[in-house]
Amino acid sequence: MSKVIIVKYWYSVNILMAIATMGVWNNAVAIGKPAHIDVYAEISETTCDINVSDENIILGTFSAKDFATAKTDVGAKSFSLSASNCAESGSPTGATNSAGGVYAEVLFSPGMAIPGETTLWSNTGKNDVGVVLRGNVYDFATKTPTAAEIKNNDYIQLADVPAGTKVSTIDGKQAIITASLQAITAYTAAAQHIKVPVDFMMVYQ
Numbered sequence: 001m002s003k004v005i006i007v008k009y010w011y012s013v014n015i016l017m018a019i020a021t022m023g024v025w026n027n028a029v030a031i032g033k034p035a036h037i038d039v040y041a042e043i044s045e046t047t048c049d050i051n052v053s054d055e056n057i058i059l060g061t062f063s064a065k066d067f068a069t070a071k072t073d074v075g076a077k078s079f080s081l082s083a084s085n086c087a088e089s090g091s092p093t094g095a096t097n098s099a100g101g102v103y104a105e106v107l108f109s110p111g112m113a114i115p116g117e118t119t120l121w122s123n124t125g126k127n128d129v130g131v132v133l134r135g136n137v138y139d140f141a142t143k144t145p146t147a148a149e150i151k152n153n154d155y156i157q158l159a160d161v162p163a164g165t166k167v168s169t170i171d172g173k174q175a176i177i178t179a180s181l182q183a184i185t186a187y188t189a190a191a192q193h194i195k196v197p198v199d200f201m202m203v204y205q
Contacts, residue, residue, distance in 0.1 A: 036110070038110065040107070040199075040201055042201065042202065042203055042204075044203070044204040044205065045088060045091075045096070045097060045098075045204065046086060046087070046088050046096060046100070046102070046161070046167055046170075046204040047086065047087050047202065047204070048083040048084065048085060048086040048087075048102055048158075048170060048171075048202050048204070049083070049084045049085045049086075049202070050081055050082075050083065050104050050158075050200045050201070050202045051081070051082045051083075051084055052079055052080070052081055052082075052200070053079045053080040053082075054079050057077055057079055057179045058077070059074075059075040059076075059077055059131075059179065059180065059181060060075045062074060062075060062181065062189070063189070064187050064188060064189040064190075065187065066189075067129065067181075067182075067183035067186060067187060067188075067189045068186055068187065069186055070182075070183055070184060070185050070186050071182050071183070071184075072182065072183075073132070073134075073178075073180035073181070073182060074180060074181045074182070074183075075180055075181050076178050076179070076180035077178065077179055077180070078176055078177065078178045078179075079176075079177055079178075079179070080174045080175065080176050080177070081104050081156060081158060081174060081175050081177060081200055082158070082172060082173065082174035082175075083102050083158050083159060083170050083171060083172070083173050083174070083202070084171050084172070085171070086102070086167045086168065086170040086171050087167060088167040094166060094167055094168065095164050095165060095166050095167065096161055096162075096163055096164060096165045096167060097163065098163050099161065099162050099163045100161050100204055100205055101138075101157055101158075101159060101160050101161055101204070101205065102157070102158045102159040102161060102170055102173065102202065102203075102204055103138060103155040103156060103157050103158065103202070103203045103204070103205070104155070104156045104158060104175070104200040104201065104202060104203070105153060105154075105155055105200070105201045105202075105203050106133070106150050106151075106152065106153065106154050106155070106156065106198065106199075106200060107152065107153065107198065107199040107200070107201060108121050108152045108196070108197075108198055109123075109196070109197045109198070109199075112196055112197075113152070114127045114130045114184070115127060117130065117184075118151050118152075119132050119133075119149035119150065119151055120132055120182060120184075121196045122192075122194050122196065123194060123195050123196060124192040124193070124194060126190050126192050127184070128183060128184050128185070128188055128189055128190055129181055129182070129183045129184070129189045129190075129192070129194065130181070130182060130184075130194070130196075131179060131180070131181060131194060131196040132149050132150075132179070132180055132181070132182050133149070133150040133177055133178070133179055133198070134147065134148070134149055134150065134177065134178045134180070135147070135148075135150055135156050135175060135176065135177040135178070136148075136156060136157065136175060137150060137151075137154045137155065137156065138154075138155045138156065138157040140155070145157050150177070155203065156175045156177065156200075157175065158170075158173045158174060158175050159173035161204075181194075
C-alpha cells in the first residue's frame with residue numbers, strides 16, 4: 001500500500017531595514033474585529049525541505065536622500081533557496097514516476113502589500129518605501145523562468161526533474177533571490193522600521 005505524505009516543509013525569512021525609528025504610541029481605543037488565518041498544505045509524490053542561506057536579510061540603514069529616484073533598488077542583498085531531504089513517496093526505487101519540477105511558492109504575510117503595488121511590501125503603514133524581491137519567476141503556461149519582481153504566490157524553480165530522476169540528486173539544487181528597497185517617490189521616505197516576513201513553501205508538480 002502506497003504512503004501519502006501530507007506534511008510539507010517551508011521556510012520563513014524576515015527582511016529587515018532600520019531608518020532611525022521615530023514615533024509616538026497611538027492611544028486610540030481598539031475596536032474588536034474577527035481573527036483570520038490561512039492554512040497551507042501541499043500533497044505530492046515528492047517532498048523536499050526548503051532552506052534559506054540567511055533567515056534575516058539585513059538591508060541596512062538609509063535616509064530619504066538615498067532614495068533619489070522612485071522605483072529604483074536601494075540596499076540590494078541576495079540570498080539563496082535550496083532543496084534538501086528530498087524523498088519520493090510512491091516509488092520503491094526512490095525515483096520520480098513522472099517529469100516535474102521543484103518550486104518554492106512565495107507567500108508574503110497578509111496585510112503587507114503597499115496599496116496600489118503588487119511587488120512592494122511593508123509592515124509600517126506609511127506606504128512610501130517597501131521591500132521588493134527579485135528572482136526567476138516560473139511561468140507554468142510557457143514553462144519558462146523569467147527574471148522579475150516577485151508577486152505573492154509566484155513560483156521560483158529550484159530544479160527541473162525528468163521522469164526517473166533519483167530524488168536524492170535534487171538535494172542542493174538552488175535559486176538566488178535578491179531583496180532590496182524601493183521608494184514610491186523620490187526623497188520622501190519617512191523614518192520607519194521595516195520588517196517583512198516571507199514564507200517559501202515547497203511545491204512539486
